[in-house]
Amino acid sequence: MNYHAVKxxxxxxxxxxxxxxxxxxxxxxxxxSLYFVVxxxxxxxxxxxxxxxxxxxxIVPGLIMLSLLTQSISNASFGIYxxxxxxxxxxxxxxxxxxxxxxxxxxxxAATKSLIIGSIILLTAGLFVxxxxxxxxxxxxxxxLTCISFSLLGFIxxxxxxxxxxxQLIPLLVITPLVFLGGSFYSVSMLPPAWQTVTLFNPVLxxxxxxxxxxxxxxxxxxxxxxxxxxxxxxxCMGIVWWMFKTGYRLKQ
Amino acid sequence: MQPxxxxxxxxxxxxxxxxxLKDVSLDIMEGEILALLGPNGAGKTTLISSICGIVTPSAxxxxxxxxDIITDYRKTRELIGLxxxxxxxxxxxxVWNTVSFSRGLFxxxxxxxxxxxxxxxxxxIEKRDSVLMTLSGGMKRRVLIAKALAHEPQIIFLDExxxxxxxxxxxxxWRIVEKxxxxxxxxxxxxxxxxxxxxxxxxxxxxxxxxxxxxxxxKSLMHDLGKKQLEIELKGTIEQLPESLSEWDLVLSxxxxxxxxxxxxxxxxTGITALLQAISDAGLSLxxxxxxxxxxxxxxxxxxxxxx
Ligand SMILES: Nc1ncnc2c1ncn2[C@@H]1O[C@H](COP(=O)(O)OP(=O)(O)OP(=O)(O)O)[C@@H](O)[C@H]1O
Ligand SMILES: [Mg+2]
Numbered sequence: 059m060n061y062h063a064v065k066x067x068x069x070x071x072x073x074x075x076x077x078x079x080x081x082x083x084x085x086x087x088x089x090x091s092l093y094f095v096v097x098x099x100x101x102x103x104x105x106x107x108x109x110x111x112x113x114x115x116x117i118v119p120g121l122i123m124l125s126l127l128t129q130s131i132s133n134a135s136f137g138i139y140x141x142x143x144x145x146x147x148x149x150x151x152x153x154x155x156x157x158x159x160x161x162x163x164x165x166x167x168a169a170t171k172s173l174i175i176g177s178i179i180l181l182t183a184g185l186f187v188x189x190x191x192x193x194x195x196x197x198x199x200x201x202x203l204t205c206i207s208f209s210l211l212g213f214i215x216x217x218x219x220x221x222x223x224x225x226q227l228i229p230l231l232v233i234t235p236l237v238f239l240g241g242s243f244y245s246v247s248m249l250p251p252a253w254q255t256v257t258l259f260n261p262v263l264x265x266x267x268x269x270x271x272x273x274x275x276x277x278x279x280x281x282x283x284x285x286x287x288x289x290x291x292x293x294x295c296m297g298i299v300w301w302m303f304k305t306g307y308r309l310k311q
Numbered sequence: 312m313q314p315x316x317x318x319x320x321x322x323x324x325x326x327x328x329x330x331x332l333k334d335v336s337l338d339i340m341e342g343e344i345l346a347l348l349g350p351n352g353a354g355k356t357t358l359i360s361s362i363c364g365i366v367t368p369s370a371x372x373x374x375x376x377x378x379d380i381i382t383d384y385r386k387t388r389e390l391i392g393l394x395x396x397x398x399x400x401x402x403x404x405x406v407w408n409t410v411s412f413s414r415g416l417f418x419x420x421x422x423x424x425x426x427x428x429x430x431x432x433x434x435x436i437e438k439r440d441s442v443l444m445t446l447s448g449g450m451k452r453r454v455l456i457a458k459a460l461a462h463e464p465q466i467i468f469l470d471e472x473x474x475x476x477x478x479x480x481x482x483x484x485w486r487i488v489e490k491x492x493x494x495x496x497x498x499x500x501x502x503x504x505x506x507x508x509x510x511x512x513x514x515x516x517x518x519x520x521x522x523x524x525x526x527x528x529x530k531s532l533m534h535d536l537g538k539k540q541l542e543i544e545l546k547g548t549i550e551q552l553p554e555s556l557s558e559w560d561l562v563l564s565x566x567x568x569x570x571x572x573x574x575x576x577x578x579x580x581t582g583i584t585a586l587l588q589a590i591s592d593a594g595l596s597l598x599x600x601x602x603x604x605x606x607x608x609x610x611x612x613x614x615x616x617x618x619x
Contacts, residue, residue, distance in 0.1 A: 060385070066415030070408075077403065145399035149458070152363040153416040154388040311325055311366050 063155040067163025068170075071137050075171050086125050086175045087182050093121050094186045097243055108245050109276040114187040119270040120242025121183065126176045126201070127208050127237055127262070131229050134168035134212030139225055142217070142309070151310060157303035161213065168209035169202070176201055189273070196281075197272035203288050204265055210295035217308050236262040246278040261291060314338035315466060315497050316362065321371035323357050323521075331357040333521040335371070339499060344492060345526075346512035347501040348611060354521040355501040356396055359468045363393045375466070389418060392464035396471045396501075398451045402444040406435060406454055409443060410461050417462035426461060433457050433487065449480045456487065467491065469500040473507060485511055505611060519615045541583065543570040543590070544599040553593040559586055 075082045097117055105113040141147040150160060183189060191197050219225040240262035246254050257263055258279075268284025271277035277284070301307070316339040323332040331354045339345055347355050360366035362373050364384055373380045375387035401409060410426055430436045433453045438446065446454065452472070459467060469488075473481045488498055488511060502508055508515050509529065516526040548567035559582070562571045570590075574581045590597065 060418045062415040062418050062420055066412050070404075070412055073408070074403075141401075144401065145395075145397055146401055148365050148393070148395055148399060149413060149416060151365045152388060152391070152393050154385040154418050155416065156385075306367055311360075 060153075060155050060159050063153060064159050064163045064166075067150075067160070068167045071164060071167030072170065074137070075133075082171070082175070083178060086129075086179050089125070090121060090179045090182045091186075093117070094183070101243075108248070109274075111274045111276060112187065115189055115274070116245075116270075117243050118180070118183045118187065118189060119273055120237070120240075120266050122176050122179050122201075123204065123240075123262070123266050123269060124234075124237045124242055125179055126172050126204055127233050127265075128229055129175050130168060130172040130205055130208035131212035131215060131233060133171050134165055134209040135216035135219065135225055135229075136212075137164050137168055138213055138216035139219055147309070157299075160303075161210075161299060165206065165209045165213050168212060169205040172205045172209065173201065176205070191273050192275050193272040197269070200265070200269045200272055200284075200288070203292065204269070207288060207292040207295055210292070210299060214295060214298050214302065217302055220308070233262075236260055237266075241266050241278055245276075261287060264288065313341060315341040315376055316499075317374045318358075318362070319372045319374075321358070321361060321373065322369045323354075323361060323366060324369045331521050332361070332368075335518075335521070335523045337516065337523055337526060339497060341497055342492070342495050343513045344488065344498045344500070344511055345514050345516060346508035347499065347516045347518055348503070348505065348508055349501070349518035350503075350615060353518045355518055356470055357521075358518070359393070359470055359499070359501070363391055363468065364388055385418075389462070390465045392459035392462065392467040394452075394455050394459045394467070394469045394472060396474070398448060398455065400443050400451055400454060402442075404443055405440050406430070406443065406446075406457075407439045409454065410457050413458040414461040417464075419462045425463070426457075429457055429460055432490070434483070449476055452476060452480070460491075464496070466497045466499070469498065471501050471503070473502065473504065517611055517615070524615070538573055538575060539581075540603055541572040541574065541586075542601040542603070543572065543597060544568065544601075545570065546596045546598045549595065553595070555593050556586075556589055559589070 094114065097113075101113065107113065108116045138147075141150065180189075215225065215228050219227075239257065240260045241257065246257050246263065246267075249257065264279060264284045264287035267278040268281055268288065271281050271284070302309070316337075318335055318337040318339075321332050321335045322330070324330050335354075335358060347358070349355050357366060361368045362375070362380065364380060364387075376390055378386040380387045404412070407426070407430075410430065411421060414421065414426065427436065427439075430439055433456060435450070435453050435457060438450060443451065443454065456469075456472070472484050476484065488500070491498060500512075509532075512529055514526060515529055515532055517524045545568055549563070550567060552561060552563055552570075560573050562573075563569075564571070572583075572586060574583070587597075
């Protein structure tokens with residue numbers, strides 16, 4: 059195991075966030091506050107409660123997930139895409155380092171960054187609403203698993219993308235709609251039955267549902283199923299990354 | 312001497328279908344400086360990239376210090392430093408950070424003294440906290456060299472280290488190479504400049520269209536280089552060389568109108584005066600004289616042309 063290599067990749071990636079510290083911290087704080095103003099106050103004053111939870115609090119897990127998913131993907135995809143784009147990837151490819159170690163460095167750093175952002179959002183949300191976390195351990199577990207899975211997905215996108223447009227395509231066209239339609243701001247039970255069925259095909263629903271359960275013990279689908287789905291997704295991403303590394307897909311000629 | 316790098320029947324076909332390497336076999340000795348010469352697109356970078364693990368060979372094998380580059384990649388890559396042809400560097404990092412990164416990436420624990428000395432040797436020490444994108448092209452090339460040397464490799468590949476570099480930096484570059492050689496580092500460099508290969512290398516390899524045409528000691532190439540030819544055009548023609556001229560290294564042209572004399576410029580005397588005397592004594596008269604030297608460049612161009 060080349061610990062030094064993992065360490066420097068991790069450090070280097072974290073340093074990148076450090077350079078843009080203000081953006082790293084300010085943007086989730088500002089956007090979370092805005093969501094609270096718009097959804098929490100404007101809409102929340104009409105909805106009052108969802109499944110016994112105040113609307114303001116109800117949307118917190120969804121809000122965190124929204125940022126977590128987009129941040130994980132954009133951090134991880136940019137982290138690996140940029141060296142490919144500038145050509146500096148040659149150094150990583152010629153280093154005595156296994157693909158697993160490359161992954162550990164890049165995905166580890168991206169996941170850490172989104173974890174930090176998730177925590178910032180949670181703290182910001184705590185300023186607006188009363189939050190109780192029923193299952194802190196599971197809350198953390200869902201948080202970490204999500205950060206890792208979606209950083210992996212971001213890593214895959216960063217290797218797949220051959221232009222900056224493609225890099226932005228998936229987060230914009232796929233992830234954001236899935237999060238919005240996955241029950242971030244409402245309970246699926248509020249939808250007409252036909253739409254409820256459609257929503258069940260949205261993988262993000264399982265994430266948000268499980269995560270929300272760890273706060274309020276209310277969920278759209280069972281917690282076990284949520285956990286199973288996220289682990290399945292994690293496994294799937296691992297499989298794709300493994301295949302990419304094995305074949306050198308878009309990394310090596 | 313044991314070869315430190317052994318390339319055996321290496322082939323590379325890119326996804327485009329282009330055959331960039333065709334059955335290249337090559338042994339590189341420990342501590343030597345090998346120059347790879349070849350025109351654009353010959354396959355020099357592809358060969359280097361294959362050995363370093365950036366390009367996956369289509370067939371064949373490479374071993375470094377006895378280890379296979381695929382199965383024992385950790386061992387082989389630790390030993391190798393690569394200075395790429397393009398100026399590929401990050402933009403926002405500092406010199407110090409990027410060099411430290413390289414060292415760690417290759418599995419070496421940090422050693423600020425060594426890196427400081429390295430930056431010093433490369434005249435980069437004053438730039439250690441500079442951001443990469445603020446450096447000039449020549450400085451960036453030095454940084455690339457520093458990165459390649461950061462993990463104290465035993466083998467270093469320099470892919471066209473002097474392309475687009477001014478005279479001053481080129482001299483610096485050769486000083487660096489000389490220093491590395493003294494430290495026992497094996498150096499493989501590619502270049503388009505034949506004088507450069509002549510000046511610095513122990514052996515020269517010529518590669519064209521994916522094939523290694525020759526690898527030879529520079530000395531034996533220099534030997535060919537040291538040969539000069541004198542073309543002597545005669546008034547009229549002769550059937551055969553007169554008996555009195557048989558002791559000279561002379562060739563009579565097919566039409567009998569020209570003699571070619573090959574001699575060694577590095578010998579103490581070329582024998583030209585005596586030859587001309589002998590020719591005139593044999594009753595032949597001269598129409599014209601022309602001397603020409605076969606340069607390494609010519610050998611190179613001939614080889615490449617012959618090949619294509
Ligand atoms: N990624 C690639 N995909 C397809 N063809 C490639 C690729 N890289 C190189 N080639 C082709 O392979 C051949 C050898 O290229 P290579 O870069 O090894 O040449 P070179 O000898 O280093 O040339 P130069 O002196 O210009 O640097 C060229 O014809 C080139 O177009
Ligand atoms: Mg090249």
